Amino acid sequence: MTEPKAKPASCTCSEVSEEELYERLKIIVQSQRTIPGALIPVLQTAQDLFGYLPEKALRMISKELKLPYSEVAGVVGFYSYFSTTPKGKHTIRVCMGTACYVRGGQDVLKALIKELDISVGGTTNDRKFSLEVGRCFGACGLAPVVMVDDETFQRVKPSKVSEILNQFE
Amino acid sequence: MTTVYINKQPVEIKEGSTILEAAAKTGIKIPTLCHVENQIPKGACRVCMVDVEGAKSMVASCTTPCTEGMKITTNSRNVREARKFVVELLISEHCGECKTCVRNDDCELQSLARELGVFEVEYEGETLVSCIDDSTPALVRDSGKCIKCRRCMTVCNEIQVVGSLFAQGRGFESKIGPAFDQQLDGVVCVQCGQCAAICPVGAITEKEHIDYIWEAIEDTAKFVVVQTAPAIRAALGECFDYEPGTLVTGKMVSALCLLGFDRVFDTNFAADLTIMEEGTELLVRLKEALVDKKQVALPQFTSCSPGWIKYAEYFYPEYLDNISTCKSPQQMFGAVAKTYYAKKAGVDPKDIVVVSVMPCTAKKFEAQRPEMNDSGFQDVDYVLTTRELGRMIKQSGIDFKELNDDVMDSPMGKSSGAADIFANTGGVMEAAVRTAYEIVTGKELPMENLHIKPVAGLEGVKKASLKIEGCKPEWGFLEGVELKVGVAHGLGNAKKIIEAMRAGEEFHFIEIMTCPGGCIGGGGQPRFTTDEVRMKRIEAIYKEDEGKQLRKSHQNPEIAQIYEEFLEKPISHLSHKLLHTNYIERN
Structure with missing residues (x-):
């Protein structure tokens, strides 16, 4: 049997029902059941499917992999990659590496927090934006840097953040 | 074997041993706050630091294996300062x-x-x-x-x-x-x-119950009775600096009287009662399977340990029918205290407060299970761990070591040696077999000192088989049957035996105790419990058993009395109502 391909989060809402996503997850988890160390890859797959890790998915993973729910939660909580809150359509990442930091990254972040009215790790009520911080994107010459999804914005000023946000639907 | 040098002294140790183990072998104490005996070391606390010649930095002795010729320093200013720093x-x-x-x-x-x-x-x-x-x-x-x-x-x-x-x-x-x-x-x-x-x-x-109990004792309208589990007498002494395994039964009874309990009874009495019910239940199940050819849930599992019951309710709901329907001795005691004893003593059961002293925290959970009220009231009101009883005795200013020995009250204070051994792994099985064998054959269990050696000790999963010969006519269907029994303690071992059974291994009767070593190693016992302490407590319990004239539950005259005056016979209508229960699937 070929493994069902996980679709990126942005595709799931309109095309695939939630029920079907859980069905897919179940098949994937069951196929990995006997593999030692299957938990992290399974969690990654689940996050790809749903865009985040809903409680129901974690309960299913715990049951199917026969791992205590507290253990699954411990792994999810350890890695910042995993999120148990739904993500917005666009992910904003503000660089807090040394170069960006000294050139005002912190002020840019503050401006974004104010503009979006969310804290780091949060998502706007309209599920449009999620806000994260990163540690050096490798573009120090362009500091301070902000990335929205795959797009990079250089030498960002706090006063310009709303302009950037307006570019995204 | 590997030779290492600890503080310049050569030490020979099994290959793969850790520095912590090597040091322990030579009697050098390395402090640790995270180590758990017989388990893979975690190296979490960093307190067990030692110096190893040639190493880049200090190492945690619990996770570092010894290598040939290793030179280890466990006591130097450097090491002491490092440990102190971690603790700070x-x-x-x-x-x-x-x-x-x-x-x-x-x-x-x-x-x-x-x-x-x-x-x-x-x-x-x-x-x-x-x-x-x-x-x-x-x-x-x-x-x-x-x-x-x-x-x-x-x-x-x-x-x-x-x-x-x-x-x-x-x-x-x-x-x-x-x-x-x-x-x-x-x-x-x-x-x-x-x-x-x-x-x-x-x-x-x-969760402490001490204050509720002081309140009940001071309330003159209340009649407060206390029961003590088999495992308490071999461990309570540790709260007063006695060596592990010191039996303090008599002093314990004196202390309970001085604390102000109106009657001091014994859970061991209820353990004998449990054997009568549970042994009979096993024989009934065997008869239904072998003679009536009915679909009967076998093997039968013991039901004394509330942690095991809850574990089965979560993880093995498909085997709930296999668990004996007998309540645990604690709950049997509560149910008869507020019915049989209330009537005998002429006390209104609503005024009786039943307090248990248990080696166990799960007993606190068990006592408040909603179905545990067959007397018409909550059968057991409060549960103290051994540690809490130790604290209560200290609070009251009693000099425990100076106490004289006293004896339990009647008619629920007498017990057999079979009840004593409920305290340790293998004990419930042995107690049940002592009685069941005699019921079936009319003869005493043909084993040295009535002990079933293969099910004793700290091995995680133990098995034994016993050929039943010379049956009385009414039990003729058991003639020549090889009775296969299993014993597990610690839930990891319970899982092992259930999985073995699932894979086809045949058993008739399985004893499961939640805690390693059985109740003597319970979650409510004085700290700190190691295998050495467990063995000492077990030895004390066997000593208590062997020191008694009464060694079998069915010989206990107070058991004969309660059946004669009240319950009629094992698994009677009344005993079914008061002494048996059912289990629920939990998700």
Whole structure:
């Protein structure tokens, strides 16, 4: 049997029902059941499917992999990659590496927090934006840097953040 | 074998042993706050640091294997300073006042700080936040006191295979606990309290019932009776600095009288009652299977251990019919105290308060199970652990060591040696077989000193088989039958025996005790329990058994009396109502 391909989060809402996503997850988890160390890859797959890790998915993973729910939660909580809150359509990442930091990254972040009215790790009520911080994107010459999804914005000023946000639907 | 040099002394040790093990062999104490006997070391606390010649930095002795010729220093200024530093850091974030901590004087962090000379903590930083989780009937967790040693995780996941507690989050923010900051009642927990018994500090403790009991004792309208479980008498002494395995039965009874209990009875009496019911139940099941050819749930599992019951309700609901319907001795006692005894003593059962002293925290959970009220009231009102009884005795100013021996009250104070051995792994099985064999054959169990040797001791899973010969005519269907019994202690071992059974291994009767070693190693026993302590307590219990004239439950005259005057016969209509129960599937 070929493994069902996980679709990126942005595709799931309109095309695939939630029920079907859980069905897919179940098949994937069951196929990995006997593999030692299957938990992290399974969690990654689940996050790809749903865009985040809903409680129901974690309960299913715990049951199917026969791992205590507290253990699954411990792994999810350890890695910042995993999120148990739904993500917005666009992910904003503000660089807090040394170069960006000294050139005002912190002020840019503050401006974004104010503009979006969310804290780091949060998502706007309209599920449009999620806000994260990163540690050096490798573009120090362009500091301070902000990335929205795959797009990079250089030498960002706090006063310009709303302009950037307006570019995204 | 490998030779290493500890503080210049050569030590021969099995290959693969750790430095901590090598040191222990030579009698050198290396302190540790995270190590759990017989389990894979975690290296979490960093207190067991030692110097190894040629190593880049100090190493944690619990996780470092010995290599040939290794030169180890366990006692140098460098090592002492490093350990002191680690303890200072632990204390600097510890949120708790020793003075008012329930574990004051029984805390490994406190005593280690004293030993290492930590009298001042220079590091003033953030301290942990104290969140109290008292969501379950038996246990209280305080995140502020947790030093994240992970011992509770080790017992919960590796020994008990329950999986309630894990490290959540990371760094300073990390907590050891249930998933996503939930309280313990939000996840699977069997309330065995092995976490509370191994926690080096006061982060996990039993939910105290002491104040309720003082209140009941002072209330003149209440008639307060106390029962003591078989395992208490071999461990209570440790609260008063007796050596582990010192039997203090007589002093315990004196102390309970002085505390003000109106009657002091014995759970052992109820253990004898349990054998009568559970042994008969097994014979009925065998008859139905072999003679009536009915579909009967076999093997029969024992039902004395409430942690095991809850574990089965979560993890093996398909075998709930296999579990004996007998209530545990604690609950049988409560049910007859508020019916049989109430009538005999002429006391209104609503005024009777039944207090249990148990080696167990899960008994607190069991007592408040909603179905445990067949007397018309909650059968058992309050449950004290051995540790709590020790504290109550100290609170009342009783000089325990100076007490004379006293005896239990009648008619629920007499017990056989078979009841004593309920305290340890293999004991319920042996007690049941002593009686069942005699019922069936009319002869005494043909074993030396009535002991079934293969099911005794600390082996995790034990098995024995016994050919039944010379049956009385009414039990003729058992002639020549090879009775196969199994015993497991610690839920990880329970899982092993159930999986073996699932894979086709045949058993007729399986005893399961939740805690390693059985009740003598229960979650409510004095700290600190190691295998050595378990063995000493077990030896004491066998001594109590062997010292008695009465060795078999069916010989107990008070048991004959309760059947004659009240219950009629085992598995009668009334005993079914009062002494048996049912189980629920939990998700």
